[in-house]
Amino acid sequence: MHAKHTSLPARHRPAIEVDVVMRREPVAGAMARWQPWRWVLADVMLHAGPDETALLARDEHHEPQAVEPIDAAQAPEGSSHWLYPRFRVELFRDDAEGYYLNLESPQPCFWVLWRPDESRLLDGEPVAVPQAASLSYHDAGRWLDAQERVDQVPAPEEVVDWMRGFVDATYVPEPKKRKRPESFRPLTDRFGQPVRVSTDKLRRGGAGQ
Template identity: 60%
Template sequence: MQTDSYDTHARRPSIDVAVVMRREPVTGPMSRWQSARWVLVDVIPEGEPFLADLSDVGQAMLPPEEVVPVDAGGLPEARHWIFRHRRVTLFRDDAEGYFLNLTSPTPCFWVFWRSDDEWLVDGEPGAMPQIVTLSYHDAGRWLDAQEKVDQVPAPPAVVGWLQAFVDRHHQVEPKRRKRPESFRPLTDRFGQPVRISTDKLSRGRGGT
C-alpha cells in the first residue's frame, strides 16, 4: 500500500477506514452505576490509500449500522455497530508522531470517541467515533484533555504505508556531541574559576 506522489498544497495521503464498536453489559459491582459500556473492537481499511482534498474530510461519513459479528467473543448479549468512511490523513509536520507510533511495540490506530446524545441505543447516548489517527502526538493530546481514546493494532499493510511516509518526511535531529569532561572549566569549592600555570620553577626548592 503506497501513494505515488504528495501534493503539498491541497491534497494529503489518506485512507478511509471503518470503525467497529461494541456495546456490552457491565457485570459485577460496577453494574450498580453503569449498565453497559462501549469498547473499540477494530479499525478496518476500506480500500487503498489515496490523495484526498482536505475540503471533503468528513463529508463521506455514514451513520452507524448495527452488524452481527461472526464471533461475538463470548459476549452473546453484546451489540456491534460499524461506522464507515472515517478518514485517516497523514500530515508532514506530524511525521514525528507517526515515527513514535512505528517505533512502539505495536503500531496502532487510535480512535477518539464521544457519547452522542442525538444517537440513542437502548435509551442511552451511543458512542460516536470522532477522529481516527496514526499519530502518537494526537493520541497524547486527547488523553491529556481527558478524552475517550482507545487503540487497536494497525494491519501490516497500513504499517508499511505509514513507514514509507515516515521514511520520506521524518528527519531525526542530530544528537549534540557531549563536551568531554576534560574541557569543563575547573572551579574551587566556592565555584570560582581556578587558574593553572604551566610555568616551570626557575629555582630548586632550597634556592641558591
C-alpha cells in the same frame, strides 16, 4: 477533532479511509449496579486504500450501522456492534515523528477518539460516537492530555507498510547534540568562581631538583 498541521494541501496528502466499529457490552460484577453497559473500540477496518481514497469525495457524515461481529465467538454475550463508515486518516509531513514512534512500538496501531452523544440514546444511555482516527503517536498524546476518551487497536499489515513508506521518505531524526567532554568543563571553587591554574610553581620546583 484533529491536531493542526501545516503541510501539503489536502488533495496532495497521502490518505486512506477507514470504518470504525464500536462495541457496546454488558459490565460484569459489582460495577454493573452503577454502569450496566460500556462502550469500547472493537475494530478499525480499511475502507479505501491510498489510490481509492484519492478518487473519493470527502464525506463528513458517519451514520452508524448495526453489524454482526467478525468473530462472534470472541464477543461478550449480550454485546452489540456499531459501524461508523468512512473516517479519513491523512499523513502529515510535519508529524512524521508521530508515525515513526508508532512504528517503533511493539504493535503499531490506530487510535480513535470517541465521545458519548447525549442526543443519541440506546436503552436510555448515550451512544458512543467516534470523532477522529489517527496513526500518529502525537495525536493520541494530545487527545489524552485533553482528557478525551481514546482507544486503540492494531493496524493491519498493509496500513503499517503504507505508513512505513511515508516515514522512510519524510522522517529525518534530529541530530543528537554532542556532549562536551568533562575535561573541557571550566573549574570552579566552592563559591562557583572560576579557578585559575598556574604552572609556574611546578616549573620552579622541577628546576630545583
